[in-house]
Amino acid sequence: MYAQITQFTKMLNTLSRLLDKAQKHAEANGFQLEALLNSRLAPDMLPLTNQVQMVCDTARLATSVLTGKSAPVFEDAEKTVPELKALIEKTITYVSSMKESDFSGWEERIVAPPGWSGAFLGKDYFYQHGVPNFYFHMVTAYAILRHKGVRIGKMDYIGQLPFLR
Amino acid sequence: MYAQITQFTKMLNTLSRLLDKAQKHAEANGFQLEALLNSRLAPDMLPLTNQVQMVCDTARLATSVLTGKSAPVFEDAEKTVPELKALIEKTITYVSSMKESDFSGWEERIVAPPGWSGAFLGKDYFYQHGVPNFYFHMVTAYAILRHKGVRIGKMDYIGQLPFLR
Numbered sequence: 168m169y170a171q172i173t174q175f176t177k178m179l180n181t182l183s184r185l186l187d188k189a190q191k192h193a194e195a196n197g198f199q200l201e202a203l204l205n206s207r208l209a210p211d212m213l214p215l216t217n218q219v220q221m222v223c224d225t226a227r228l229a230t231s232v233l234t235g236k237s238a239p240v241f242e243d244a245e246k247t248v249p250e251l252k253a254l255i256e257k258t259i260t261y262v263s264s265m266k267e268s269d270f271s272g273w274e275e276r277i278v279a280p281p282g283w284s285g286a287f288l289g290k291d292y293f294y295q296h297g298v299p300n301f302y303f304h305m306v307t308a309y310a311i312l313r314h315k316g317v318r319i320g321k322m323d324y325i326g327q328l329p330f331l332r
Numbered sequence: 333m334y335a336q337i338t339q340f341t342k343m344l345n346t347l348s349r350l351l352d353k354a355q356k357h358a359e360a361n362g363f364q365l366e367a368l369l370n371s372r373l374a375p376d377m378l379p380l381t382n383q384v385q386m387v388c389d390t391a392r393l394a395t396s397v398l399t400g401k402s403a404p405v406f407e408d409a410e411k412t413v414p415e416l417k418a419l420i421e422k423t424i425t426y427v428s429s430m431k432e433s434d435f436s437g438w439e440e441r442i443v444a445p446p447g448w449s450g451a452f453l454g455k456d457y458f459y460q461h462g463v464p465n466f467y468f469h470m471v472t473a474y475a476i477l478r479h480k481g482v483r484i485g486k487m488d489y490i491g492q493l494p495f496l497r
Contacts, residue, residue, distance in 0.1 A: 174460075208475050209481070285496070291493070291494045294335060295342060295494065296493060298463070302463075302464065302470075306467060306470075313373060314373045316374070321468070325465065326460070328461060331442060332450060
């Protein structure tokens with residue numbers, strides 16, 4: 168399904184490239200990348216490392232919940248950019264492993280994400296939690312990098328567009 | 333269509349409530365709300381006022397492009413919270429005025445947003461530009477408020493969820 172597989176994998180690849188740029192920025196400016204990974208937009212918001220983990224976690228969970236297929240367990244123990252990039256890669260592999268038929272009927276299926284006390288329709292879960300939450304952490308990750316001076320711009324976030332002409 | 337109408341209008345209503353909280357925060361702390369509306373996450377990012385306008389603009393444009401229906405012209409001249417909330421309301425009214433049939437065939441239709449040099453499939457436009465761009469400005473608006481100390485949290489962003497049980 169485009170809404171899940173294409174949308175998630177495209178942004179996950181984008182996130183991986185943003186981390187590459189963060190790494191180059193740290194190297195070029197002679198500071199420890201860890202300072203960037205531990206940066207936050209507010210004292211009571213999570214730092215960049217966790218934002219990346221939560222992007223992956225949201226894509227993984229939404230894919231699993233909507234297909235009913237088991238998801239790989241992520242330990243969220245990443246501490247470096249190579250580890251975070253490997254997590255993103257694992258997430259892309261999992262999401263991409265789904266076929267269109269795996270999502271069959273997802274919009275009207277009643278789903279109950281593990282650990283949640285409630286259940287709702289697949290479309291409600293996806294459009295009112297999965298997607299907004301995915302972009303929440305994606306854009307927050309981007310915003311932390313921008314706020315800290317990494318030279319990225321809107322087109323790094325949007326990425327290549329498949330124009331027909 | 334759920335992906336457009338429900339998703340956009342829910343988040344637009346959320347954005348309006350975030351602005352209410354920003355206003356209360358400014359009043360409670362005795363500062364001019366304009367300082368918040370002019371805040372940015374980085375010197376070369378747009379301030380809150382523009383972020384709100386761009387959320388509305390993206391929802392308006394995506395709705396118009398995918399339905400082929402004319403959109404109201406927005407002047408982007410808003411300078412105050414009541415003006416921004418009125419813009420959000422106008423956007424909700426426009427998006428909500430669409431019927432499911434207005435979106436018929438949107439995924440495979442070739443679309444060319446006004447002023448863009450290229451054309452692409454409706455689904456490519458929507459999932460690779462419309463949605464990511466909508467959340468980009470939505471989450472950036474939220475992040476500016478959080479960064480500036482407004483007492484909002486993740487659940488203000490996610491909003492009420494339609495649990496079945």
